[in-house]
Amino acid sequence: MTTPLHPNWANVKNVLVMRLDNIGDVVMTSPVLRSLKEALPGVRLTLMVSPGGSAAVPLLPWVDDVIVWRAMWQQLGGGHADPAQEAELTRLLRERNFDAAVLLTSFSQTPHAAALACLLAGIGLRLGESAESAPGLLTHEPPSPTPEAAQQAERNLRLLESAGVPVRDRALEVHVSEEARRQAAALLPGPYLLLNPFASCSARTYPPERAAHAARLMAEQLGWQVAVTGVEKDRERAAALLAELGPAGVDLLGCTDLATFAALIGGAGLVLTNNTSALHLADALRTPVLVTYSGTDYETQWQPRSTRFTLLRRPTPCHPCYAFQCPFHLECLDIAPGEVAQAGLDLLARSAAPEAMTLR
Known part of the structure; x- marks a missing residue:
């Protein structure tokens, strides 16, 4: 049964999609980006990526803007806490006036650190999936966990569909000049x-x-x-x-x-x-x-x-x-x-x- 588009998502115009990982992971966001553009006419998509993943952005024509950020919570070994850097991230996100954030993660990652940054930045809609419970950080998440062994592009698309965003084409796509x-x-x-x-x-x-x-x-x-x-x-x-x-x-x-x-x-x-x-x-x-x-x-x-x-x-x-x-x-x-x-x-x-x- 197809989930209808959630009313809160029907009129969003300025959406942040976050995928802070490697080049291959960013390439795998392509069906999510394409589906958002198709389902939300006139939407502006900003893709937030890691420095390493940023090389893939020119291959994704659905992206209107990009934020390159080295997130402390994505660094191997945990990185080092820098309150000034995290405050700068919150300020940056707040200035962009995003209506919604789509927080893409793999099976082993949590969206909660990103969701907290988005909450502090005043982003009202926060879509993500986690195996852990953190009431209030995510406003929308799938009704049941995605199996660990699921194909990870399908994990991302399942996340969209849980908010009622229709997916016409599930295939990866890149545009080469x-x-x-x-x-x-x-x-x-x-x-x-x-x-x-x-x-x-x-x-x-x-x-x-x-x-x-x-x-x-x-x-x-x-x-x-x-x-x-x-x-x-x-x-x-x-x-x-x-x-x-x-x-x-x-x-x-x-x-x-x-x-x-x-x-x-x-x-x-x-x-x-x-x-x-x-x-x-x-x-x-x-x-x-x-x-x-x-x-x-x-x-x-x-x-x-x-x-x-x-x-x-x-x-x-x-x-x-x-x-x-x-x-x-x-x-x-x-x-x-x-x-x-x-x-x-x-x-x-x-x-x-x-x-x-x-x-x-």
């Missing part, structure tokens, strides 16, 4: 596989030399090049994998901004990546994606929903661990390069999307 597409084509005009070998934490990272070996095996079969992507700081640790790729490898480390990186993903025949932002960009751009997916999370939490994909993981008793560093030997990613390569070739061989969405 023609200039970014031209830059990507100039970097690599021919058919290629995109290898994104690094992740933000070691527990999610398939050994990069093994990833390069798998990519080389696929490239030899397909006659493709391999675009190696990453940031400039990855260059030192990329030497061995570039050597493994040999002449098939094209070193693009540190050569792109996020828009050009997205354009490269959109132009790739296949993306080989860990559980990181490249996975979500591939889903948004409908590029087939092969994911070496560690046991840190449930597959269902972050898997693609709109593109062809295969996730590779070894079953382990510690799954899901939600760890940043593996205390063992990363047994969940003990996958031979030949097996990875064959999975990629099999994925490319499948043509119909429903058959291609598999978990191995």
Whole structure:
């Protein structure tokens, strides 16, 4: 049964959407932003993001304004309390005169710190979801908890629907400029596989030399090049994998901004990546994606929903661990390069999307 739009939300014109996390998480806000624009004619959307997540904002055309903020409650280890900084945040939010705030979090995060800042700033409507109770901080929340293993974009959309905001399209979407597409084509005009070998934490990272070996095996079969992507700081640790790729490898480390990186993903025949932002960009751009997916999370939490994909993981008793560093030997990613390569070739061989969405 569809929930009717709550009367208090029917006339909002100035909405804050908060997602203070990484690039991939910001990309996953796209169906929420699109749905708000469609359901609330004339609404002005301001997206509040972390410095790291801010790179994704140009890919989201529904955003009218952006606030970049390093929130103390989102920092690893808890950060350091700074009353002056928190007072500045409250002042900033109050000055914007927001009618409502949509507080997007993942299953492991609480919206209550953000909700308190919004309450102190006089934002009357505060929509969020938490496993903990804090009466008065949220004005609207889902009637029942979202399951922990739910896909996290679906968690966000369920939040909107609980306030009666209709969702026409649940898919991720990003807009890549023609200039970014031209830059990507100039970097690599021919058919290629995109290898994104690094992740933000070691527990999610398939050994990069093994990833390069798998990519080389696929490239030899397909006659493709391999675009190696990453940031400039990855260059030192990329030497061995570039050597493994040999002449098939094209070193693009540190050569792109996020828009050009997205354009490269959109132009790739296949993306080989860990559980990181490249996975979500591939889903948004409908590029087939092969994911070496560690046991840190449930597959269902972050898997693609709109593109062809295969996730590779070894079953382990510690799954899901939600760890940043593996205390063992990363047994969940003990996958031979030949097996990875064959999975990629099999994925490319499948043509119909429903058959291609598999978990191995």
